[in-house]
Every structure is written in structure tokens, then in C-alpha cells.
Amino acid sequence: MIVDVAFPIPVAKTFSYVVPDKWKPFAKKFLRVKAPFHNKTQSGVITEIHDDNGPGLKEIKEITDFFPVIDNALMELCTWASNYYVTPMGAVLKYLLPPNLNIEAYLAVQSKTDETSRMDGLSLKKAVQLFGRETVFQYWKKNLITLREIFAESPFLLITQDKKEKKIHDDVLFIGDVRSRLDYYTEAISSQLYSGSNVLMLLPDHYAAGNYFKNIFSEKFGDKVFWYGSETKPKSRMETFFRVRNDGGYLVLGNKSCVFLPLRKPGLVIVERHEEDEYRNEEGFKFNAVMVAAKRASISGIPAILGSASPSMEMYCYAEKNKFKIIEKKWLLDESSQGKISVPDIFSSATFLEELIPIVKEGLRKGEKIAVFTPRKNYGSHLVCHDCKTPFLCPHCEGVFDYEKEAGLLVCSVCGKSFPYEEQCGNCGSNIIRFSRTGAEYVAEKLKDIFPDVRIVKITGDSLKKEIKQLKKILSDVPIVFVGTQSLSKLYNIHVQTLVLLGWEELRKMGGYRSDEKMFQILINLIDALTPDNISIFMKKRNKIHIDNYLERDRYYHEELQRRKNADFPPLQRVFLVEIETKSKDKGEKVTAAIKEIFQKAGIENAISGILMEKKTQYKWKLILRGEEELLNSTVLGLYDLPGVHIEPDPLYF
DNA sequence: AGCACGCCGACT
DNA sequence: GTCGGCGTGCTC
Secondary structure (H helix, E strand, O other), rough: OEEEEEEOOOOOOEEEEEOEEEEEEEEOOEEEEEEEEEEEEEEEEEEEOOOOOOOOOHHHHHHOOOOOOOOOHHHHHHHHHHHHHHOOOHHHHHOOOOOOOHHHHHEEEEEEOOOHHHHHHEEEEHHHHHHOOHHHHHHHHHHEEEEEEEEEEEEEEOOOOOOOOOOOOOEEEEEEEEEHHHHHHHHHHHHHHHHHOEEEEEEOOHHHHHHHHHHHHHHHHHEEEEEOOOOHHHHHHHHHHHHHHHOOOOOEEHHHHHHHOOOEEEEEEEEOOOOOOHHHOOOOOOOOOHHHHHHHHHHHHEEEEEEEOOOHHHHHHHHHHHOEEEEEEOOOOOOOOOOEEEEOOOEEOOOOHHHHHHHHHHHHOOOEEEEEEOOOOOOOOEEEEOOOEOOOEEOOOOEEEEOOOOOEEEEOOOOOEEOOOOOOOOOOOOEEEEEEEOOOOHHHHHHHHHHHOOOEEEEEOOHHHHHHHHHHHHHHOOOEEEEEEHHHHOOOOOOHHHEEEHHHHHHHHHHOOOHHHOOOHHHHHHHHOOOOOOOEEEHHHOOOOOHHHHHHHHHHHHHHHHHHHHHOOOOOOOEEEEEEEEEOOOHHHHHHHHHHHHHHHHHOOHHEEEEEEEEOOOEEEEEEEEEEEHHHHHHHHOOOOOOOOEEEEEEOOO
């Protein structure tokens, strides 16, 4: 018997081992094993079992898991994710399996015979320590002992649930404001919990969202609600893990770490406003949790509800492609809906501040709450000496500095290094320093100067948790002015009378084919979070943008989709950016040739759309793969192990 | 990822 | 003459 083992290393292939006789009866797919690797012992996961006998292969040391920790549906999801996000299976599995064997600390051994009474009441972990894994394993197989999980004190059951038959299920893309989303979710969750099914609800990975929904749902559904976030303590993570694995009727709220939770009775997957792609900065297994959650629902044959005020194009496309029911609550410009938003003429001026002040003054006079949005959080950037015009640049990388006044720091926007700020030009010694762009810190400071008696609250997301806690205390204060970046849109259920946008259109300059989509999402989510009665927009005349294009959502989606289609951009096509870096030209050409061959074999060589050569200290090739997702997926992982190759799925720039 | 092997610069 | 830099390659 041979098993293929995936290790958590950046190598896409698996390694084969012979299974010694004593372990043969226990070998199963997706069990963790220990095996000799690199003259030490590595832990990996069985991905395949063959019956033949291998010549010259090493033997497995032990099978560590008693039972598979994940079910068939999750296995399928892992395989899909490994291909889709071009990540070796071992790395995917490492992400979602509980670390080490801490599951065993939460399982209690119950003896059924005299022979085994000496381990009665011990934790499985302890029993294994004292009597050896193999012995305990044998007893369990022979049914001389049983396992109970300690949280519900119920028998521990193996997950045997296979995926449900796919019915004409009612997947929904719900586009609407927070209130209507909440109502919609609540109803769907109630009926699932009532019928004893588990609900998985994915929230944006920031304190505001978690806090909002956790409070509301805990009040409604009591101890049926679990929180499973990235910061959740191991013990309560394990409690959630066991509860939903062994029983139904629970609601799990969480962020990306919860999309791979094993569920005994999966009933519904909800994804709430998860359009930011935070996942890009992550280590190891990078994935878009929304996509995985949607895929999970589809693999398990259960409905998915994607809810947002401004779904990403990717999700909108996914919903259309997979025949989701699209429910759109018209609440932006629709007179009949609760939010009546009036957008005044667009102002334009050189300095926003001059025009901001009268609006704030007027609002304050009426005792209103006002929110001011600006794209940057810092005080200013692009610092230049007034006298000699020398720009302040990062000594490390020549990048442009952001000035953080409160911290007294210059932070390089390219490399992130920071330096103490000195108000003196390094070139001519002048101490008149100017900056061409301002941010939230600047606006907040100026407003404090002009309106010293008014509470000015800065929301930049530096420590959103703190900011929100502070907010709760002062929310009844009127008047109040919020100044902030797009973090303002992370607040849930705040009401301001006036929303002022300063330099919103600058977001377009951030580039990438998704910049327009980002503008759309930021605008809509600001409106969603702050529910303003009216919006004032200041933008420079030459950058003037018509806001109506963004407020008519239906039209926006169709026009943007058409633009993407015309330009062959995602989400209608999938894109991979493949970079090849080698020391010699020869080698690089060999690798590019190998890539071509792989694609030719798959019959999709026309997916390679451009080869660029860059020559610096070494040779660098860049190719772009684009085409139908189904065609590309299984092929791209095949490039992973080629020397010098780096693959980025869904690049922002290409 | 880790670890070994391997081929060029300063050094007890 | 070596010690050690980290570039390249392999792990069943």
C-alpha cells in the first residue's frame, strides 16, 4: 500500500510512502501522518492511496489522526482552492486543520470494558501519551472505548455527511441597505436554526462588523451564536469547532478563518459585505474568503446569500453566472424608500477647506451630525520646500513621504520606512515646507482650530476598535463632526445629516482596472453606513465626475461589465500574472518554453497573452495568462514548481 | 520551507 | 591555505 502525502511546503507535488502493515487498516484519505522527509520527521496529509507496492520508497512513521477532521465536501473545497489560488495542497490543509493535535485535548476517553478502565476519563491526548497512539487506536477501533467531546458532553461523532443532492436552491445576491440586509438575514437564519441546521456567516474582518452583528444576533438567538474570528482564543475556537461538527442549530459568525469549519448539518452560508480584498497581504495560503464561501455553499448543495450595498463585480458576475436570484432594494435615489438623498451641485475649488467650513458651520448651527470623507488618513503628503522646491524623498527608495503630524513622522509611501520629521529643508535649510495633498489628520486639526467647542472625531481605522468604543460614548452628543477615510464606511448604523466628500475622485488615480469599482464601492458603502440625508461633493473642476453614474447601481453594473468585456478584463476572464526570474537568459527561456509546452498539452496555449522581457541585474519575464476559469484552473498549479516562477492569481495590475 | 551542496571573497 | 557568503536544487 502506497500513500501520497502533501507537506506544508511550497512544493506543489506530493510524496509517496509505503504504509507498514500495522498501520494499513487505519490509512484513509486526508488523515495526518508523520513520515521521514529530509532525514527528519515531517507531518503531512494523505491525499491519495494506491494499492500497488512501491520499490525503494520509505515507510510512514505513524498515522496521527484517528479520524478525518474534514468531510468530503471540505476535501473537494480544498482541492478546488488549491487549484484556484495556485497553492500546494499541503499549505491549504495546514491553514484549515486545527494546529497540532489540540482536538485530542478536548476529547474524553470513556471505557467500555475492564481491560480499558485504566484510561477511563482521561483526555485522548493524555491516553495517547500514556499508552501509545497505536494501542489507543486499536481499542477505539475495536469499540472498547468511546470518545466524548467535553463541551456538550456528548458522544463524539464522525463526520459522515456527504454532500447534499443539488436542488434548485435559492442562492441570493441581496443588494440593499444595512437594515434590509439585516432583516433578510434574520429571517433566513431563524428558519435554518429552527430546522436544526447550521449557518455560517462571513463578516468583514474588522471590529465594527463583528461587533454589530454579534450583538444583534446574540440578543435574538442567544447561546446558539458563536463567534469564530481570527483573534478568537484557541479554547473558544475549539468549542465552536466541536459544536458545529457534532450538532446543528448554530449560527457561526466569523471572518475568513471560518469558511473551512466542518459542519454537521450545513444549512446556509451568508456573506455580508465582504468586498475588500484584504487577503492579498497574507502569508502562505492567500484566498478570497467570499469566493471560497460561495464555492463552499455550492459544493455542499446548500443556499448562499451574498449581501451587500455594493457587491464587487466579481461577485455580481459570479451570481449571474450561477443563476442567483438577484434582489435589489432601491434605496439610493428612489423617492419611495426611506433614505432620501439629495445630491447638490458639485463644487470645485483650489482649497477644499474654504468651502468645507460654511457647510460645517451651517450643519452645526442646525445641530446636525456631519461626516467628512477624505481618501488619506495622514496630515499631508508630497512635501516640498517652499523656497528651493526640493521634494522630500525617502533616502532608502526615493519614495514620496506621508506626513503624520501627531506621531511627528514621515512615512515612506513606497517602502513603509519612517523617519522623524524636521521642519527644515535638507537642501537650503528653509523651514517653510509645503505639501500638495492633505488628509484626515489635517482636516480634523483645521476644524478643531475653527470650531474649538465642537467634538471632532477622527475615524481612520488605525485602531477601529478604540474608535468605535469611543464613538458609542459620545454618539448622543450633538453636534458632532466625523472626519475619516474609507474606514467611515465600516461603521454600521450611524446617522449623519450631511456627508461631505473631499477628493473622492482621487481614488481613481490609484490605478488598476478596478479603481472605478473601488470608487463605486466606497461611495455606496459610505452612504450605507452613514445614511446621510444629503451629500456634498468637492472635486477639482478638471477631475469632475458625475455621481449619478454611481448612484444608479443597476446601470453602473451593466456599464462597468460591458467595459470589462470590451477590454478582456476580469471578472469575465480569469487572469494570472506569471513572473519568471532567472540568473541566465538561457534558463529563463527554458522555463518559458516549459510553460508553453504545459499549456499546449492542455490545449490552451492561446491563454498566454503577452511576454515581456525586462533586463536589470537578472533576466525577468512576465507573462499573463487569461481565459475561462474552468480551463485555466487545473493547469496553472502545474507551473508552481518550475524554477524561478512566481504566480499571482487575480492581479490588480497587469 | 528547510537543508545540503557548491563555488568565489577576507582572514584567525 | 581555510571559513563562510548565500545562489541553486532536492526532498518519497
